[in-house]
Amino acid sequence: MATEARILPPREIAPRSIVRSALLTLPIMLWSLLIFSNSYQQPNPSVLLAGIITPVFMTALFFMMMRTSSTYRWRRWFFVSLGLLFPVGFIHQVMVMRGSMGIPMEEMIAGRTPFCFLPMPLLILPAALTKTVVFPGSILPGGGMSGGGMAAMAGLWLAITIVVGKGWCSYACFFGGIEEGMASVPRRAKLWKIDPRWRYGPWAILLAMVLLSLALFEPAYCMWLCPFKAVSEYVAAHNTVGMVQNGIFVVLFAGLVIVLPLLTKKRTQCAFFCPFGAFQSIFNKTSVFDVKIDRARCSSCTLCQTACPTMSLTKESIAQGMTLMSCMKCGACVDVCPKHAAVWHIKGTEVAVKPERARLMLLYAAWGMAIMFGGTIVAEGLATILHVFV
Amino acid sequence: MTDSFVFGEALVLGLSSGPACLASCGPVLVPSLLAEQSGMRLGARYLSTFLGARFLGYLLFAAVAWELGVLVALPPAPRLLLIGIIHVLLAGVLLWYAYSLGHPHVHSCPVSELVTIGVERKRGISGPAALGFLTGLSLCPPFVIAGVRAAQLHSVAAAILFFALFFVGTTVWFLPLVSLGCVRRNEAVTTVARMAMVLIAVYYFFLGSAMLMGRNVYGH
Amino acid sequence: MKIRAKLGYTAAGLTVLTAVLVPFLLSGLFTKGFAALGLHVDEVYSGGPKVRTVKTADYFIDVHRPVSPHMLQSEKPFVQLDWRPASALPGQVSDAVDIDGDGQPDIRVSFDVPKDVKIPLRVNVEALNPQYEAMRNVGQERFSKLIVRVDDAILVRIPQVH
Numbered sequence: 001m002a003t004e005a006r007i008l009p010p011r012e013i014a015p016r017s018i019v020r021s022a023l024l025t026l027p028i029m030l031w032s033l034l035i036f037s038n039s040y041q042q043p044n045p046s047v048l049l050a051g052i053i054t055p056v057f058m059t060a061l062f063f064m065m066m067r068t069s070s071t072y073r074w075r076r077w078f079f080v081s082l083g084l085l086f087p088v089g090f091i092h093q094v095m096v097m098r099g100s101m102g103i104p105m106e107e108m109i110a111g112r113t114p115f116c117f118l119p120m121p122l123l124i125l126p127a128a129l130t131k132t133v134v135f136p137g138s139i140l141p142g143g144g145m146s147g148g149g150m151a152a153m154a155g156l157w158l159a160i161t162i163v164v165g166k167g168w169c170s171y172a173c174f175f176g177g178i179e180e181g182m183a184s185v186p187r188r189a190k191l192w193k194i195d196p197r198w199r200y201g202p203w204a205i206l207l208a209m210v211l212l213s214l215a216l217f218e219p220a221y222c223m224w225l226c227p228f229k230a231v232s233e234y235v236a237a238h239n240t241v242g243m244v245q246n247g248i249f250v251v252l253f254a255g256l257v258i259v260l261p262l263l264t265k266k267r268t269q270c271a272f273f274c275p276f277g278a279f280q281s282i283f284n285k286t287s288v289f290d291v292k293i294d295r296a297r298c299s300s301c302t303l304c305q306t307a308c309p310t311m312s313l314t315k316e317s318i319a320q321g322m323t324l325m326s327c328m329k330c331g332a333c334v335d336v337c338p339k340h341a342a343v344w345h346i347k348g349t350e351v352a353v354k355p356e357r358a359r360l361m362l363l364y365a366a367w368g369m370a371i372m373f374g375g376t377i378v379a380e381g382l383a384t385i386l387h388v389f390v
Numbered sequence: 391m392t393d394s395f396v397f398g399e400a401l402v403l404g405l406s407s408g409p410a411c412l413a414s415c416g417p418v419l420v421p422s423l424l425a426e427q428s429g430m431r432l433g434a435r436y437l438s439t440f441l442g443a444r445f446l447g448y449l450l451f452a453a454v455a456w457e458l459g460v461l462v463a464l465p466p467a468p469r470l471l472l473i474g475i476i477h478v479l480l481a482g483v484l485l486w487y488a489y490s491l492g493h494p495h496v497h498s499c500p501v502s503e504l505v506t507i508g509v510e511r512k513r514g515i516s517g518p519a520a521l522g523f524l525t526g527l528s529l530c531p532p533f534v535i536a537g538v539r540a541a542q543l544h545s546v547a548a549a550i551l552f553f554a555l556f557f558v559g560t561t562v563w564f565l566p567l568v569s570l571g572c573v574r575r576n577e578a579v580t581t582v583a584r585m586a587m588v589l590i591a592v593y594y595f596f597l598g599s600a601m602l603m604g605r606n607v608y609g610h
Numbered sequence: 611m612k613i614r615a616k617l618g619y620t621a622a623g624l625t626v627l628t629a630v631l632v633p634f635l636l637s638g639l640f641t642k643g644f645a646a647l648g649l650h651v652d653e654v655y656s657g658g659p660k661v662r663t664v665k666t667a668d669y670f671i672d673v674h675r676p677v678s679p680h681m682l683q684s685e686k687p688f689v690q691l692d693w694r695p696a697s698a699l700p701g702q703v704s705d706a707v708d709i710d711g712d713g714q715p716d717i718r719v720s721f722d723v724p725k726d727v728k729i730p731l732r733v734n735v736e737a738l739n740p741q742y743e744a745m746r747n748v749g750q751e752r753f754s755k756l757i758v759r760v761d762d763a764i765l766v767r768i769p770q771v772h
Contacts, residue, residue, distance in 0.1 A: 136655040155641030204585030348618025
């Protein structure tokens with residue numbers, strides 16, 4: 001461990017030239033054009049326009065990441081846009097298809113409930129034991145709101161997770177952007193002291209929901225605890241219990257996604273509640289990219305600890321030069337570190353030797369996934385808004 | 391139909407119902423097992439206490455219901471009331487147990503490594519025993535199926551023996567849970583387990599309260 | 611460069627390559643993989659497979675295999691019947707249906723078919739066979755006891771007595 005006397009000076013990071021930044025951005029620009037190529041054949045002007053604006057937006061953000069060597073604030077622009085535009089496109093679609101955000105029973109029976117990634121960990125044990133998926137959707141496309149079906153969502157999830165691990169929570173999750181946006185609104189946190197044991201919340205909820213889902217053969221989290229039902233869809237309430245369930249969703253959304261992020265400047269739903277996030281943390285063990293702390297440069301200022309939106313840095317972990325398993329690779333700690341001691345890292349390589357190379361490789365992979373998955377959702381939401389005017 | 395055939399049936403019924411029993415007891419058993427201190431021996435003691443108390447719950451209910459002749463004929467409304475009361479009690483015990491685990495200097499017995507509920511050991515109720523007893527009374531479907539069959543037997547002794555063999559059949563499925571004792575206990579594991587117990591307790595409390603009010607929790 | 615570093619960079623390079631392959635190959639491959647696992651949606655939701663069709667003058671009645679919920683599910687065992695096409699149904703339907711195929715009608719199902727599809731449906735079921743539960747003026751009570759319109763069919767689920 002480095003002592004005070006041996007702390008190295010901050011790493012020199014000069015901004016890249018515009019030309020060099022543009023060259024590094026070129027693959028991403030080509031990738032965007034490829035992903036959105038279908039939009040350019042659309043007769044619908046709002047879809048066409050969204051298909052132009054979105055790749056320009058994503059490419060511009062990547063360019064700024066290259067130019068400024070900063071990741072977090074540019075990624076956040078995309079992620080907040082995703083969080084805000086997903087409900088726009090989704091709610092519009094459900095209103096057009098069935099006139100209500102409430103899922104009627106006929107839709108569940110017909111297997112047309114859209115499948116979200118959040119209940120996936122809960123469905124594993126019942127499926128493994130009985131080959132039954134306890135979700136009222138369709139395995140393959142079933143029409144209506146079922147989209148590509150559960151197999152498609154599972155396939156997409158697996159592919160993206162192989163690439164980014166828990167980076168899903170920073171580059172793919174279409175719910176997290178709302179609270180990330182809320183957390184970035186105030187200049188300072190009003191609630192400073194948060195008991196670090198709340199970080200175990202997602203694991204506790206995951207354990208409880210997995211056990212209850214197996215006991216009752218239903219997706220217990222979707223039935224009782226998902227805050228994002230407030231901005232997507234929910235089971236239409238026919239009785240008191242249904243109303244209680246929907247009340248819980250609204251209260252959790254208001255508390256965990258709006259109020260607490262405003263007070264704490266943390267992604268409180270993600271850090272203290274989301275069981276899918278806990279499940280996804282396991283894949284940080286398989287991901288080749290991570291964040292390390294260069295102990296030779298770290299002055300223990302703990303700015304990184306304060307900046308981390310999910311409390312994935314503690315004094316102990318910083319002393320060990322690493323983040324916790326819950327790190328979602330958002331880049332906040334790397335960008336805030338005044339000594340540039342927090343660095344992107346490829347497992348197996350030496351810490352802080354060419355960290356920019358690690359960053360570039362991570363960003364090509366993660367941003368590629370962001371464009372493919374989140375970008376198309378952003379475009380859909382944008383097209384919905386543009387349709388009003390165009 | 392010979393006795394050995396009937397009792398063989400009890401064992402097979404238990405073996406086939408075991409996964410359902412495990413799934414039914416899982417929300418109570420797994421977090422409380424994880425919240426205890428680690429060690430296979432301690433895990434085995436916890437599990438055997440839980441299962442023993444669950445067995446007592448089974449037998450008690452079986453004997454009383456057989457004598458009263460109500461096991462088969464128990465109508466839905468009183469059954470719902472009974473299950474509701476048990477769920478609320480289970481929730482209370484889970485909450486208190488989760489609290490006790492966080493304050494071992496008050497509640498732990500110096501001789502036994504198992505955390506007890508209650509201030510003094512003599513008046514204390516072993517946590518796993520309380521939880522096991524209540525889950526044993528909870529009238530889960532496999533239990534009811536066995537109960538219906540047992541009620542057709544010629545004597546209360548035969549009914550109790552039937553339940554005992556049924557119980558042995560289900561217990562086989564619980565044995566792998568002893569391996570949870572191998573999981574290293576640190577602040578993370580015990581905190582997660584206690585939080586999960588609280589969450590599950592809240593769920594059982596809600597479920598039990600709804601049943602006591604005669605509300606159908608499931609169904610739209 | 612040490613071997614570990616070489617492996618690390620190789621893995622990172624493969625990850626970037628994997629990202630490129632996701633939309634063109636991997637996502638579809640994994641989707642097919644999941645679809646090939648042989649999983650099926652819980653029959654409490656889907657209603658179970660169709661086993662027989664009864665033909666009447668103007669429409670069909672599909673009889674599904676009885677669904678037995680998993681032991682701890684709160685739903686009751688039920689059987690689903692589909693009347694299709696809904697557009698060919700008369701204003702009032704009253705049919706005696708043989709569910710188990712023994713030649714004897716097991717239930718009589720009666721419901722009105724309003725022209726306006728938004729009007730909620732209600733069904734009465736008379737249990738001719740005590741295995742099935744009678745229903746009176748039932749709408750959408752629960753997954754095991756309901757009447758709903760799905761596309762061009764009207765589905766009725768009748769609980770079985772334990």
